[in-house]
Amino acid sequence: MTPKKKILIVEDQGMMRRNLALLLEMEGFEVVTAENGRVGVDTARSERPDVILCDIMMPEMDGYTVVQTLREDAAFATTPFLFLTAKGEKSDIRVGMNFGADDYLTKPIVREDLLAAIEARLARAEAQGEHYRELGGTGATGNLPDFSSPAPLQQNLGLTAREAEVLLWVAQGKSNGDVSAILGCSEKTVKQHLGNIFEKLGVENRTSASLVAVEALARHSAK
Amino acid sequence: MTPKKKILIVEDQGMMRRNLALLLEMEGFEVVTAENGRVGVDTARSERPDVILCDIMMPEMDGYTVVQTLREDAAFATTPFLFLTAKGEKSDIRVGMNFGADDYLTKPIVREDLLAAIEARLARAEAQGEHYRELGGTGATGNLPDFSSPAPLQQNLGLTAREAEVLLWVAQGKSNGDVSAILGCSEKTVKQHLGNIFEKLGVENRTSASLVAVEALARHSAK
DNA sequence: CCCTGAATAGGACTAAAGGCGGATGGCAGA
DNA sequence: TCTGCCATCCGCCTTTAGTCCTATTCAGGG
Structure with a gap:
């Protein structure tokens, strides 16, 4: 119109x-x-x-x-x-x-x-x-997936609530320092969570983990 | 049928x-x-x-x-x-x-x-x-975008052919060392290209660059 | 009450990433 | 021919990422 x-x-x-x-x-x-x-x-x-x-x-x-x-x-x-x-x-x-x-x-x-x-x-x-x-879903138009909630990551990837929050920010390109500031915890904690996340997702670094996260979020938007 | x-x-x-x-x-x-x-x-x-x-x-x-x-x-x-x-x-x-x-x-x-x-x-x-x-595209089903060709990155993000190749692998979670081995060049060269890529994309690290790449590839699949 | 899982965090360390400056050779267009 | 642009590579340096190990706190369930 x-x-x-x-x-x-x-x-x-x-x-x-x-x-x-x-x-x-x-x-x-x-x-x-x-x-x-x-x-x-x-x-x-x-x-x-x-x-x-x-x-x-x-x-x-x-x-x-x-x-x-x-x-x-x-x-x-x-x-x-x-x-x-x-x-x-x-x-x-x-x-x-x-x-x-x-x-x-x-x-x-x-x-x-x-x-x-x-x-x-x-x-x-x-x-x-x-x-x-x-x-x-949103993926259809080539846009980025929905980063508004960590819930899909928690559900679909078997992460804990906190891990999902960490990954949500990491997948958006935030550094460990940024994430610790955002979540109000120590950078050490972020690193600890990330290590656990990597193991759960079967990846070796934050970039691969982000890929998995984006895919999971896109799949979730696709309902 | x-x-x-x-x-x-x-x-x-x-x-x-x-x-x-x-x-x-x-x-x-x-x-x-x-x-x-x-x-x-x-x-x-x-x-x-x-x-x-x-x-x-x-x-x-x-x-x-x-x-x-x-x-x-x-x-x-x-x-x-x-x-x-x-x-x-x-x-x-x-x-x-x-x-x-x-x-x-x-x-x-x-x-x-x-x-x-x-x-x-x-x-x-x-x-x-x-x-x-x-x-x-493939994104519609929540799958990952098409990583089979660097061309979309070159076209849509204004990268040189080599830069697009580097980003294509980085966006798949490869380390600089991996990429240099894959492309048959020095790791220094990969780093150099990555620096240029970051500047062109307006990002600060490989994770953000990967996000941009994934989005560009998804958009391309969307034609 | 004890045990488990989750979240938190510290120390010590290694590896990777990224910035900065400089440098070379190739190749196409003015 | 000269001038960009591209791709390549070096060294040096700082910052970030990531690992391993340990330890505390807290909430729930048996």
Whole structure:
């Protein structure tokens, strides 16, 4: 929502293309257009639209081929693809849907239907993204795992509460001196705990222990 | 494919329901049925089908409400939902699609269309799953990032080729001595590179540098 | 009450890490 | 050709990390 959604219109009829573009721009979408299927595929690849509206009957490359081509590309596996068709012919629509389109709109395009369909597909795509992001946890976006609690380390690695606290800070790059100051104990104590941690984790130094910790935290975020 | 796909049929007309079930079972699908919308929602939650076929006009709860209800549940955010409708009325279908359905089939149901639509939606759902799994990379499952190539470190962190190699091993917990043996150079050289790496990454020790490296590698897996 | 496990900490020591300055050779671009 | 940038390596030095051993305190369970 916050970032302007980009819509690609692939439609050979100039008037129809301009009308649609104008309508969508007035609704706050960013619009790019292509005058046939072949150009449409190229434009999709360079512009990475959030939604694609595509006519079926076009010169150079028809709509079926466009959706088929784009669906082979992992980058467009999730992009909502809507057909625009002049024909009420169910068979045409069926063919398109079976090629992996997400919806269709019959001409003449009604403004309300168009907007409702676009919003519905955007909402659906977003909901699916969230679903998979949930599955993937924070690791899915390449971010660092959650260092907010030592509990996962305690649970998953069989550490004591204090050991988990020590490791939590060590894994964030803190020195023994830092950790002792943070936890309010002697540096000797930190070293002692670290030695025990290394033994429990089967590693030989803090860097390896940190790796194990990060992995455990990531696994925990992944639920 | 390997695991039998489970299909939920929500349809109030007994004959239609049994015919569809029989047809799909003969095609090798596992089929569960529900005789109205309310039961359909319950059944979906307990059976977790891979595809849902749902009539629109039903007693107790209509098809729109079913899809609306299920889409609110994260578990069904990605489940292909196909409407079965006796009406060729476009408006009915539009309403259903706008509620988050994925496709529709008009009665009388043609065997080929039904199977093609189901296969198309299953393929699409699977492709999307793969897409997001790719985004999640190995990190999505809580595993460690890909340490097979230093290239991502070189690219994303602005390191030289050699520096990236050094960091790649350091981030895996290797000591300077180990790295020098692995790379076939002096330990002094490793230290020198590490110093440069620390400066470039804005960190003060190998553990912090490793954290940055792991994050960069995870981000790279996320494409 | 005794025993265990956890947390704490000290001393003494070795090993590793990291900083600083200097130096060489290769290689590509101005 | 000269100038950076990169990779390589040295020595010297300080700081940090890590090990081994020992010891105290405290909370719970049998």
